[in-house]
Structure formats: structure tokens, C-alpha cells
Amino acid sequence: MPKKDEGGKRGKQEREERKGRGEKRGRKEREPVLRDVLRVPVGEPVDLASYDARGIPAGPADKAAGTAATAPLGPRLADLQERLYASSTAGDRRRLLLVLQGMDTSGKGGTVKHVIGFLNPSGCRVRAFKAPTPEEREHPFLWRIEKALPLPGEIGIFDRSHYEDVLVPRVHELVSGSEIKRRYRQINHFEKALADDGVTVVKVFLHLSYEEQRARLLARLDDPDKHWKFSTGDIEERALWPDYRKAYELALERCGTDTAPWHVVPADRKWYRNWAISKLLLEHLEALDPKYPPGDFDVEESRKRLLAS
Numbered sequence: 001m002p003k004k005d006e007g008g009k010r011g012k013q014e015r016e017e018r019k020g021r022g023e024k025r026g027r028k029e030r031e032p033v034l035r036d037v038l039r040v041p042v043g044e045p046v047d048l049a050s051y052d053a054r055g056i057p058a059g060p061a062d063k064a065a066g067t068a069a070t071a072p073l074g075p076r077l078a079d080l081q082e083r084l085y086a087s088s089t090a091g092d093r094r095r096l097l098l099v100l101q102g103m104d105t106s107g108k109g110g111t112v113k114h115v116i117g118f119l120n121p122s123g124c125r126v127r128a129f130k131a132p133t134p135e136e137r138e139h140p141f142l143w144r145i146e147k148a149l150p151l152p153g154e155i156g157i158f159d160r161s162h163y164e165d166v167l168v169p170r171v172h173e174l175v176s177g178s179e180i181k182r183r184y185r186q187i188n189h190f191e192k193a194l195a196d197d198g199v200t201v202v203k204v205f206l207h208l209s210y211e212e213q214r215a216r217l218l219a220r221l222d223d224p225d226k227h228w229k230f231s232t233g234d235i236e237e238r239a240l241w242p243d244y245r246k247a248y249e250l251a252l253e254r255c256g257t258d259t260a261p262w263h264v265v266p267a268d269r270k271w272y273r274n275w276a277i278s279k280l281l282l283e284h285l286e287a288l289d290p291k292y293p294p295g296d297f298d299v300e301e302s303r304k305r306l307l308a309s
Contacts, residue, residue: 032058034279038263040205042256046249053209054268059275066271073278074118080285081155083292085123088153090293093198096284097149097156098277101163101251102206103244104234105216106267108159111206114274115157115281125150128159131168141165141183142190152198155281162187166251171243184254191260201260202284204277205252206267210241 037058040046060066084094098115100108112126127148136144142162150156166183169175191201217234220226237244256262265276 033283034058034276035263035283038265038276038280040252040256040262040264042258042261044253046252046256048207048245048249048264051207051264051266053207053212053266055266056269056272057266059272059279063269063271066269066275070271070275070278073275073282077118077278077282077285078120080282080288080290081119081123083290084155084285084288085120085153086292087290088151092290092293093152094200094288094290095150095152095154095156095198096200096202096281096288097158097194098281099158099161099163099201099203100206101161101167101204101248102267103208103213103241104237105213105220106206106208107270107273108206110270111273111277112157112159115277118278119155123154125154125156126159127156129161129164142186145190149194149199162190163251163255166255167244167247170247170250171240181254184251187255188257191255191257195259200284200288202280203260203262204280205248205262205264206273207264208267212268213238213241 060069084092084096087094100111102108109128112128116124116126125148129144129148132141132144145158145162148156148158166180166187170177170180194201217230217238220230252262252264263280265273265280267273
């Protein structure tokens, strides 16, 4: 038999080893807060070259794992959406707005289709913003945005947004530099007002590489069923890639605030994009933590009346 002090040392060593294994398991099992990982630092210059469009900054490491990790997010999103809507019937004004921006073919439409697949469409308000119509040009640039905002209890999704009005005009020199700066300030004021009114604004830049865009445009040319998605203008806009990239960097820098920060999502891998957007949406809804409102009736009395009917 071991001496008493030797047994005590061995027992202490085993306890420390078990504790160490438990701490390692805890660290391994603890999920990262994705919105913190993907969040663009506020008040700092933005260099998109420092972000990897094919990167996996957090979460599942491959497509199989990503698909498996995305599936269980659906029921959780659906539950939170229902609770958000239910709480609005009792006067809760909170809602969520997902803003999607990115280069052509970055997957804005695909993301909308994916997210809507998890949610009840009747509780969503989706809007794709194209070039302004003649009527929209007669109004301030935020006019058409305000008309499309989600109502209390709803989830709004913008495929492009008010940021088009500081991107395209800057690249094509449609307005002066001072006007672009004025619009930055207007956007920040607008988003602050939204937050004050109960709107959680989740802004996402779908980060696509130059090479992947070429591959996706070629895929559209190769498939006759996708020709409707292609325009020769896509090639002309692609030639302005450096200008659009700079315009995005400035928008992310000037309009990234603590109230409405930007998140950069690597978009070359569609499976990762879908997981990341779903997870971001889930984290923001969980932070809202909407509750089912209590009934304004006597449950037992109502039960008796129903049973007697």
C-alpha cells in the first residue's frame, strides 16, 4: 500500500488533472459571440484587404459541419420571431432590421431566401432597393427607406439599403464630396433615431473576393436559366471594383457606431455566409429576449365556460 502522504499527493494530482480537463472542455464547448468577432471596430480606419473573404473567423470549420450547425438555428429563430411578434400585441415597439450590403453576386438575395426559410413570412418585411425611381428621386434619399421599415414585432430585411446613396453616387461622381459627407451624418442620425424607437439595426457587409465574383458571373453566363440575373452592366461595374471597395471602406468607417455597428461576413463560402447570418440574427434576437405577454383574462373562468359550451 502507498504511504499516506504519497496517496494524498496522487489524489491531489488526479483532482487537478480532472479540473484541467473540465476547464478545457468548457473552453472548447463555449461558443464565441459571433457579433463581437465580426464587428468592425468603431472609429477606426477600415481596410477590407485585412479581411479574408474565404476566411472562417469563428464557428464550423467546413461545409458539412456548417450545414449541421445551421439547421438547429432555424427552430430557435422561429421561436424568437413568434415571441417578438406576440410581445408587440401588448405594446412592445421593438423590432429588428437586417441590412445586407455587398458587391454584386455577394449573396444578398441568397441570404434573404435562406433567412426567410427559417421565419414566418407574415412577420417579415423584405425590400430590395434598386436604382431610385423617378418618384423616389423627387424626395430626400431616406424617404423610400422610411416607407419600408419594419413595424413593431416584425423582422425587416433590406437587400441593399440607404447605403447605396453613399456608394453609387461616390463611385460615379453623381454628387459632390461634401454631399456624401452630409449623407454619412444623416445616416448616423437616422439610425440613432431608429434605435431610440426600438429598432435593432444589424448591418452586414457580405465580403466577396474579386476572383469569386468572376466565377459567379461566369456561372450565370454558363447557365441559360441564370441569364436573367446577368447584365453587361455587371462587367462595367466590375471594372470599378477598386472604387467601390474604397467607397465601402469609407461607409463602414464613417457609419459604424456603437448604436448600429457593421459586421463583415466572409461571403466566398455560401455555407459559411448562411451560418454566420443565421447566428448573427439569433444572437441579436436573444439579446432582445422578447416574452409572450400574459393574458388579460381569467384562465380558469374561461376554461369553465368553454367546457360548459
